[in-house]
Amino acid sequence: MTSQLLKARLQRAFALTADLVGHLDEVSLSADLPNLPSNRISGQLWCIVGARESYCAAIESGEWQGFACSLKTPDEKGAVLAALRASAERLAAIDFATLSDRQLELGFDLLEHEIQHHGQLIRYVYGNRLSFPSSWSQRYTV
Numbered sequence: 586m587t588s589q590l591l592k593a594r595l596q597r598a599f600a601l602t603a604d605l606v607g608h609l610d611e612v613s614l615s616a617d618l619p620n621l622p623s624n625r626i627s628g629q630l631w632c633i634v635g636a637r638e639s640y641c642a643a644i645e646s647g648e649w650q651g652f653a654c655s656l657k658t659p660d661e662k663g664a665v666l667a668a669l670r671a672s673a674e675r676l677a678a679i680d681f682a683t684l685s686d687r688q689l690e691l692g693f694d695l696l697e698h699e700i701q702h703h704g705q706l707i708r709y710v711y712g713n714r715l716s717f718p719s720s721w722s723q724r725y726t727v
Contacts, residue, residue, distance in 0.1 A: 587689070588681040588689055589681060589682065591681060591689060591696065592676070592679075594696055595676055595692065595699070596676065596677065597724075598699040599672070599676065599699065600673075600720070601721060601724060602630075602699065602702075602703070603669045603670070603673070604720040604721065605717070605718060605721060606630065606666055606669060607666060607718070608716070609710075611660070611661065611662040613626060613713065613715055614626050614659070614660050614662060615627060617709070618708070618712045623705070626706065626709050627659035627660040629705055630656070630665050630669075631656050631659040632654075633698075633702050634654055634655070634656040634659075634665070634668045634669065634672060635653060635654025635655075635656070636652070636698045637669075637672035637675075637676070637695065638654060638655060638672055638675075639651065639654075640695035641675045643691045644679060644684065644688050644692055644695070647685060647687055647688050648687070703725070707725065707727060
C-alpha cells in the first residue's frame with residue numbers, strides 16, 4: 586500500500602507542477618525575485634525536470650546514476666510542458682509494487698524535491714504578483 590500511495594502522491598505533485606506551468610504565460614517563466622540568490626522560475630523548472638529524470642533513472646536501476654536534464658530551453662513553455670509530460674509518463678510506467686526499499690526511498694526523495702520546489706514557486710508567484718491555477722488554490726490554499 587505504501588508504494589501505491591507514494592506513486593499517487595508523486596503523480597499528484599507532478600500534475601500540480603504541470604498545472605502551474607500551463608497556467609503561467611511564457612513571459613512569466615523568466616520572472617525572478619530581484620536581489621535574492623535564487624534562480625528564475627525557468628531555473629526552478631529546469632531543476633524539477635532534471636530531478637524527475639535523474640530520480641526515475643535511479644528508481645529504475647536501484648541506485649543514483651547522477652543528475653542530468655534533457656530540458657535545454659526552460660524559458661519556452663511548450664518545451665517545459667513536453668518535458669514535464671514525458672517525465673510524468675516515465676514515472677507512470679514504473680511498477681511501484683515491485684520496488685525495493687531502496688527504490689522506494691529514492692521515490693520519497695523525488696517527492697520531497699518536487700514539493701520543495703512547489704514552496705519556492707509559491708514565493709515566485711506571490712513575489713511577481715502572478716496568479717495560481719485552481720488546483721494550487723485547492724491544494725495549498727494560496
